[in-house]
Amino acid sequence: MKFENKRAGGIKSSPSMAIAMAAKKLAAEGCDIIDLSLGEPDFEPPAHVADAACEAIRKGRVRYGVPAGMESLRAAIVSKFKTENRLDYAIDEVMVANGAKQILFDAFLATLETGDEVIIPTPCWVSYGDIVSLHGGEPVYVNCGPDAGFKITAERLEASITPKTRWLMLNSPSNPTGAIYSADEYRALAEVLALHPQILVLSDEIYEHILLKDVPFASFVSACPELRDRTLIVNGVSKAYAMTGWRVGYAAGPKTLIAALNKMQSQSVTSVSTVAQVAALAALTGDQAFVAKAAETFAGRAKIVSQRLAQIDKLDFTPPDGAFYAFIGVTKLLGRTTAEGAVIADDMALASHLLQQFGLSSVPGAAFGAPGFIRLSIAASDRELEGACDRLAAMVRSLAA
Numbered sequence: 248m249k250f251e252n253k254r255a256g257g258i259k260s261s262p263s264m265a266i267a268m269a270a271k272k273l274a275a276e277g278c279d280i281i282d283l284s285l286g287e288p289d290f291e292p293p294a295h296v297a298d299a300a301c302e303a304i305r306k307g308r309v310r311y312g313v314p315a316g317m318e319s320l321r322a323a324i325v326s327k328f329k330t331e332n333r334l335d336y337a338i339d340e341v342m343v344a345n346g347a348k349q350i351l352f353d354a355f356l357a358t359l360e361t362g363d364e365v366i367i368p369t370p371c372w373v374s375y376g377d378i379v380s381l382h383g384g385e386p387v388y389v390n391c392g393p394d395a396g397f398k399i400t401a402e403r404l405e406a407s408i409t410p411k412t413r414w415l416m417l418n419s420p421s422n423p424t425g426a427i428y429s430a431d432e433y434r435a436l437a438e439v440l441a442l443h444p445q446i447l448v449l450s451d452e453i454y455e456h457i458l459l460k461d462v463p464f465a466s467f468v469s470a471c472p473e474l475r476d477r478t479l480i481v482n483g484v485s486k487a488y489a490m491t492g493w494r495v496g497y498a499a500g501p502k503t504l505i506a507a508l509n510k511m512q513s514q515s516v517t518s519v520s521t522v523a524q525v526a527a528l529a530a531l532t533g534d535q536a537f538v539a540k541a542a543e544t545f546a547g548r549a550k551i552v553s554q555r556l557a558q559i560d561k562l563d564f565t566p567p568d569g570a571f572y573a574f575i576g577v578t579k580l581l582g583r584t585t586a587e588g589a590v591i592a593d594d595m596a597l598a599s600h601l602l603q604q605f606g607l608s609s610v611p612g613a614a615f616g617a618p619g620f621i622r623l624s625i626a627a628s629d630r631e632l633e634g635a636c637d638r639l640a641a642m643v644r645s646l647a648a
């Protein structure tokens with residue numbers, strides 16, 4: 248029997264999740280797997296996060312919360328925007344959701360009419376397009392390859408806008424490329440957006456703190472304050488505080504947009520788990536040393552991986568400025584033949600071969616709307632990263648022209 252409707256049938260499960268599950272299955276069968284498919288920090292959150300959550304459970308802070316999020320947590324978010332981004336938001340201009348991912352669901356559910364277009368510069372996070380489609384929108388992918396530093400330019404943005412354009416998605420630092428937009432690059436985009444007042448901007452700033460070089464982070468609204476009232480900033484504690492499983496994201500935007508998102512939450516999840524909110528509050532208000540230390544660790548790992556990848560012939564690789572991924576161009580390997588006699592037709596075949604024969608789990612570029620690449624997470628130990636580079640090098644050597 249067919250259960251799924253057209254919208255559900257038209258999308259796929261998250262590809263990075265699917266690959267991670269395949270890697271876990273092989274590992275459970277006894278294969279020696281290095282899994283660099285999922286984007287999550289490989290260390291524990293600061294101890295005060297777990298302490299606060301345990302105390303909340305013991306004190307019985309386990310009742311329903313309000314859809315927008317606990318007032319104390321929203322106050323902490325307001326203060327985060329003030330101190331870290333020099334942005335003034337009122338308490339009813341921020342909200343809390345089950346991860347940044349749910350904010351995208353809330354936003355598109357609340358705002359998209361069927362057929363509305365959402366401009367998504369690619370390479371992009373695997374989920375953007377399908378979340379748009381699921382809500383009746385039309386993803387409009389704009390290819391922003393290495394020649395453009397993996398970023399959308401004012402010209403490309405202008406060329407992609409139609410009367411149906413409703414949102415522009417931005418993500419800096421980027422998953423998967425690590426590219427970071429400068430304030431000037433944002434302002435160039437804002438000049439175009441000024442001519443199209445119907446377009447809203449979703450600025451996904453979840454990797455704000457994972458800075459790997461001297462390239463500074465710019466929040467979209469700090470760079471373009473004139474667009475504050477049509478921008479939704481998306482952020483969360485998953486990446487900055489290694490709290491992926493706690494599922495707490497947050498957003499800032501104009502009051503009426505935030506109210507619309509809260510309405511979606513009130514009729515779906517009710518609220519984020521109150522225990523998780525207490526944990527997020529501890530993360531945002533506690534000692535912030537963890538955040539800088541984590542970024543330093545990732546920067547060290549990015550260096551190791553960059554040095555090793557530079558030694559492997561036939562890979563195209565630009566070291567990332569932010570986030571924790573290596574996005575590697577593999578087009579020179581396509582069309583080559585494996586030791587088993589199979590031709591590597593595309594990045595999906597390459598990623599599958601790398602997993603099956605060399606025990607290294609990656610995500611093919613096609614999942615990010617960018618065929619011809621693979622993504623490795625660098626959120627792993629130095630030993631695993633060294634091992635991964637060895638396996639990648641061995642795979643490249645094994646392919647015949």
Ligand SMILES: Cc1ncc(COP(=O)(O)O)c(C=O)c1O
Pocket residue numbers: 286345346347348349372418421422451453482483484485491494495496
């Ligand atoms: C660019 C980007 N946005 C959002 C998310 C989702 O984050 P969360 O764990 O807060 O749902 C991810 C997670 O991988 C991501 O890479």
